[in-house]
Amino acid sequence: MAKEGKLVEAITSMEEDFAQWYTDVVRKADLIDYTSVKGCMVLKPAGYAIWELIQKQLDERFKETGVENVYLPMFIPESLLQKEKDHVEGFAPEVAWVTHGGINELEERLCVRPTSETLFCDFYKNDIQSYRDLPKLYNQWCSVVRWEKETRPFLRSREFLWQEGHTAHATAEEAQERTEQMLHLYADFCEEVLAMPVIRGRKTDKEKFAGAKATYTIEALMHDGKALQSGTSHNFGDGFAKAFGIQYQDKDNSLKYVHQTSWGMTTRLIGAIIMVHGDESGLVLPPMIAPVQVMITPIMQKKEGVLEKAAEIKEALKEFRVRVDASDKSPGFKFAEQEMRGIPLRIEIGPKDIEAGQAVLVRRDTREKYQVAIDEIVTMVAKLLPEIQKDMYDRALAHREEHTHTALDYDEFQNIITNRQGFVKAMWCGDTACEEAIKEETGATTRCMPFEQEQIGNVCVRCGKPAKAMVYFGKAY
RNA sequence: CGGAAUGUGGCUCAGCUUGGUAGAGCGCUUCGUUCGGGACGAAGAGGUCGCAGGUUCAAAUCCUGUCAUUCCGACCA
Numbered sequence: 195m196a197k198e199g200k201l202v203e204a205i206t207s208m209e210e211d212f213a214q215w216y217t218d219v220v221r222k223a224d225l226i227d228y229t230s231v232k233g234c235m236v237l238k239p240a241g242y243a244i245w246e247l248i249q250k251q252l253d254e255r256f257k258e259t260g261v262e263n264v265y266l267p268m269f270i271p272e273s274l275l276q277k278e279k280d281h282v283e284g285f286a287p288e289v290a291w292v293t294h295g296g297i298n299e300l301e302e303r304l305c306v307r308p309t310s311e312t313l314f315c316d317f318y319k320n321d322i323q324s325y326r327d328l329p330k331l332y333n334q335w336c337s338v339v340r341w342e343k344e345t346r347p348f349l350r351s352r353e354f355l356w357q358e359g360h361t362a363h364a365t366a367e368e369a370q371e372r373t374e375q376m377l378h379l380y381a382d383f384c385e386e387v388l389a390m391p392v393i394r395g396r397k398t399d400k401e402k403f404a405g406a407k408a409t410y411t412i413e414a415l416m417h418d419g420k421a422l423q424s425g426t427s428h429n430f431g432d433g434f435a436k437a438f439g440i441q442y443q444d445k446d447n448s449l450k451y452v453h454q455t456s457w458g459m460t461t462r463l464i465g466a467i468i469m470v471h472g473d474e475s476g477l478v479l480p481p482m483i484a485p486v487q488v489m490i491t492p493i494m495q496k497k498e499g500v501l502e503k504a505a506e507i508k509e510a511l512k513e514f515r516v517r518v519d520a521s522d523k524s525p526g527f528k529f530a531e532q533e534m535r536g537i538p539l540r541i542e543i544g545p546k547d548i549e550a551g552q553a554v555l556v557r558r559d560t561r562e563k564y565q566v567a568i569d570e571i572v573t574m575v576a577k578l579l580p581e582i583q584k585d586m587y588d589r590a591l592a593h594r595e596e597h598t599h600t601a602l603d604y605d606e607f608q609n610i611i612t613n614r615q616g617f618v619k620a621m622w623c624g625d626t627a628c629e630e631a632i633k634e635e636t637g638a639t640t641r642c643m644p645f646e647q648e649q650i651g652n653v654c655v656r657c658g659k660p661a662k663a664m665v666y667f668g669k670a671y
Numbered sequence: 672c673g674g675a676a677u678g679u680g681g682c683u684c685a686g687c688u689u690g691g692u693a694g695a696g697c698g699c700u701u702c703g704u705u706c707g708g709g710a711c712g713a714a715g716a717g718g719u720c721g722c723a724g725g726u727u728c729a730a731a732u733c734c735u736g737u738c739a740u741u742c743c744g745a746c747c748a
Contacts, residue, residue, distance in 0.1 A: 213742065230721095232739060288747070309748095342747065343672055345740095350747070423748065460748050494706055526708035533708095544707060554707075671748095 205534075207474060212418040219468055220347045223477040223535050233345030233352030237461070240535060243485030244464055245355060249335060251387050251482070252357065252459065255379055261331045261359060266313045268336070269304040274312045278437040281311060284404020288340045290352075306339040311405065311430075311456060314360040315438035322452060325364055325444050329372070333359040348465030349422075349671055356460035362440065362452040366431065369453035373429040376457040377410040380425035388463065389480040389586040390414050390470050391594055392424060393617070393666055395642030400626050403456075407431035413641040413666060415594040416469035419615020421641045421668035424466050427457035465671075470590050471559075477536030478559055480586050481579040488516040488575055489537045491528050493544030495520060503548050503568075507541060510572050514579070533558060538582050539575060559586055604656050607667075611636045617668045621661035623654035632656055632667065641666040 205218035220226055225241030237245065253263070269292060276282045289305040307313065314332065322330065335357045342350050359376060363369040377394060384390045392412035402409035406428040414424045435441070435451035444450050471478040481487050488511060492504045504518045519528050525542070532540055542554040553571060555564040559582050566574045597616025601607035610618050618638065622628065632655075633639050643663045654661050 211742085217741070228740065230739070284747095338748090340747070344744090344746085354748070356748075426748075458748070462748055492706095496706085522706090524706055524708085524710050526706090526710080528709085529707095530709045542707065546707075 205474075205476060208417065208472070215472075216465075216469060217347070219472055219476050219534075223468075225464070225477075226347050231352070233342055233350075235347055235351055237355075240485065241464065244467070244479070244483055245461055247483040247485065248387075248459075248463060249357070252383055253333075253335075255383060256333055256357075256359065259331070259375065259379065261333045261361075263334060264332045265334050265336065266307075266310055266317065268307050270307055270310075270312055271302050271304055273302060274316055275305055277312060277315075278405050278434055281405035281434075285309065285340075288342065290339050290341050307336075308338055308340045309456075309458075310334065310336075310338075310358055310360065311434060312438075314456075315434050315440060315454075318362050318440045318452065318454075319438055322362060322440060322442050325442055328362060328364045328442060328452065329368065330362040331359075331372075332361065333357055346465075348461055348468070351461075354461050356458050359455070359457045361455045362435075363454070364442065364444070364450070364452065366453050369429055369431070369455050373408070373410060373427045373455045373457070376455070377412065377425070377427040380427065380457070380459060381412045383459075384412060384414065384424060384463075384466075385587065387480070387482045388467055388470075389482075389583055389590060390424070390466060391587065391591040393642060393644050394646075395644035395666070397426075397642060398626070398629055398640045398665070400629055401640060403428045405430060405433060407433060411642050413617075413668075414466055414470060415597060415616060415668070416466070416671070417472065417593065418469070419597050419669075421617065421666075421670045422462070422466050422469070423641075423670065424463060425457070425459040428455060430454040430456065471586055472536075475530070476534035478586070479536035479538060481538045481583045484536065484538050485515060486517050486535075486537050487514045487579060488539045488541060489528075489532050490516065490518045490541045490543060491525060491532070492518065492520060493525050493542055493547075495522075497545050499548060500543065500545060504543050507543060507553065507568070507571055511575060514575060529556075539578060541571065557582060559589075600650055601655055602651055607632075607655050608636055611638045611667070611669070617641065617666045619648070619650060619664060619666055620655035621651045621653060622663055622665045623657055623659040624662035625654075625657070625659070628654060628656050636667075637669055638667040639670055641668050641670065 205222055206214040208215040223240060224238055226238055227236040229236055285308045289308050292304040292306065293300060318330065337353050337355050339353050342352050345351050361372050363372060381392050381394045384392045392414045394412055397409040397411050408429045410427045411423055412425045414422050416422055432451040432453050434454050440452050441449045442452060468477060490504045490507055492500045495501050501520060508516050508518050536558060538558050540556050547553050552565050552567050555566050555574060599610045599614060599616060599618050601610055601618050601620040607618060607620055629640055643665050647664050650664055652661055653659060
């Protein structure tokens, strides 16, 4: 019908142009606005509310593992940033500098934090004296600045919101354990709360964080078959501790260096949610992070009793995030707008329903409609929301599995990368030169060496030397 | 940072080639009728044409610079 046409006209089709579809959804779902500073966006209420829900649920999970929140300055003196060689080399090209205070030039310029390892180290140096002070399990919620050249909402902005966890431990083993623990916490969060399946594994040396001994990652597959790094956890060993002189006195009276970790997740997750779950009608939010889970839409709202009944239903559903859309738009407009914004469930209630003692429930993800007795609405909502959450995960997982291929030789590898989308699993020799050649020749990068290794062959997919690991390759955001 | 494109009321765009002082649709406001998939009528409000220079009697239009946005690459969460 004609009306159906109008819905898809509103945004670019994801099949035609995924990048443009993404940009359209971000704007039309009212998540952000652009500003006059390149790469810095306004997170509008609909977008910020998603972040708040992510933040709240992640924060709870952190605290269950003993993590405490702190807040450190947003400025780093140049001399401090330069203490760890690899770290400064990794970040120097993209930091913003403060050179003046008022009209006076500063004696030492300050960088706006791109990440806070150096600040935490500077702080730990004083905060840690004895083995009794360890471990330190700190996290901060803040924004960081990286002067990116090419920017995209949520995926790559110059300022972005994130959390950065920074821990200090007495032993290497304990640091390693924490690094992996947080990676799994991230992965579980993505899967349980964002309904987004992820691959858990380790980054190659080429892809690891500047200054890290080892970087672990969770990688998700977007709807267009490209990979998105969705969270990372780093083990620094004692590298930073040696650069900054962070020592503690152990039981045996000797001075030892601490072992550190850091881990972070960002507003990029919102981009991931859009690109994993979204469809031709816009955003589809998993119920657990949907700022509005249920929108009640009154029909013929000026008829006596309609708004009252809507309010009654809202009250009955108060354990959920529920709202009534009593604006004087037509119902069709409201339906389309709610779909664009990804609201998981809507309830239609009109005079006919009231007479029949029922209401209509509609799922955002499948558009399935249910006629439900008004008394049954609470039960039905309580049943449908988790069902939507689970179905969304299952669909995302099925999509990833359909788009995960295995390559036994290089011809096959190139063929898959060129002609299909998604992840390619292949064996790799462990040599950076090979990894770089693959990137050069195919555009695919190593996403991660998964914890769950499969022995799909014995030799490197490119060079034929003995293989060291099975790697997920893919084109990445 | 390289390549391409764009910038005109809140949004989408026309006008620019050939300079003469700004238009449409949607949205917004008010009133009325409507309401189960993007309603309708009537009356209104709203723009120094991204910004800064230059050329000219005169610039949305021509020239230079700059900023921002989008897409494609390189780099990154």
